[in-house]
Amino acid sequence: MSADLWNSATVVLETNWAHDHMVPSRRLYPHQWSWDAAFTAIGLAYVNPTRAWRDLRSLFEAQWPDGRVPHIVFDPRTAEGDYFPGPAFWDVPAYGRRAARGSTGLVQPPLHAVAVWEVYRRASAHGADCAHEAGEQLKWLYPRLVAQQDYLSLHRDAAGTGLASIVHPWESGLDNSPSWDSAMAGVPADMNLLVRFQRRDLEVADAAHRPLDIDYARYLGLVLTYRDRGYSDTDLAERHGFVVECPAFNAILAAAELTLAHIAAVVGADPRRHVERARCITTAISQRLWDAESRTFRSRDLRTGQLSPARAINGMVPLILPGLPEDQAAAIMAEAASPRFGLPETTGLPVPSFDRTSPDFDTLRYWRGPIWINVNWLLRRGMLVHGYRVEAEDLRTAMIRLIEESGHYEYFHPKSGEGIGAPTFSWTAALSLDLLADQAVPASARAT
């Protein structure tokens, strides 16, 4: 059975490879996405390390001079009409050696240092040639990963709290999560934008799964205001409509610093600044994004100062941080095991993206209920980091079972486990390789 899964995963990754990068899905997402590249590289490392490095390098070749790594790198071979919002909508000026309209101006969670380290670890075990290539790639990527972290920690610390803010729900990677509902309610929805610009996602995916028109109007409006100010981050908290601190985004930011400490040690740089930064971000998450009453992590809207009322999957991702206080780690595990989410021991399934008991829980609509493999993969890592080995193993086997039974889908129905969204989705395939192969405790859990 597992051999079949391994083989089908490699076929998906073969099919979705496009010249010098991986697309998340041929029809729905025909360009390169930032955090998808990180998840994908982790799986590619087992079957084609050269492509894993190529994919990560393609992404970082599109890094902006200010350090931001764009959330989409546009493939010039893909027609404008094949994806919306495409290059013309974002209208990014030329930068570095890149032509205009080559990327978006938003970011996604910075999981790349973690991915780079995982690829390095695997590749170095594959003989001298691979090890040499891996060392060279690490040297090329290290300063770029540092610049990415610097951009997020300096330009995006909108309130000076030590946390990075996202300026658009798309930056979280959890596009229409209920975690953004309260902050989005304050963003003007200009429905005319949907007349001026045509959504394309509804042509290639089921409308019942996708964000609502009102959400989409707000998404477009937020991009336009950010774009019209040249994608500048000055005075974000005062002038931008959506400025939010997300617990998952920041946990990934801190995990990246911890991993950079390992990378720094290999390339001869100083690991200490990374360890120190990871400590500061972890403390800030633990203090600012913790709702003491419900004992859960929430996103914080900087415009109102309020924590979101929604209990969503992003509140569980801080578990990946070894420095998280144990009582908060235990509270995350309690929340995951509760009827609001449910662990495989009781549901037979990985964890859904949103609170099953909420009236807003929606079994089909993207990040408002369905099961996603990438966040479950992070959750399992967190369980390993904090010593929840039995639960981690249960979650690993539940993910493998789900993908074996339903296929390499983009997301899954949280009650039936049926596959929904794109049927041959890159990160589901890539992470299934990692889940089949890797049972080790992540490097970030160990001291440097």
Ligand code: GLC
């Ligand atoms: C959707 C997802 C996002 C992902 C992208 C490409 O926008 O919400 O996380 O990166 O698709 O797969």
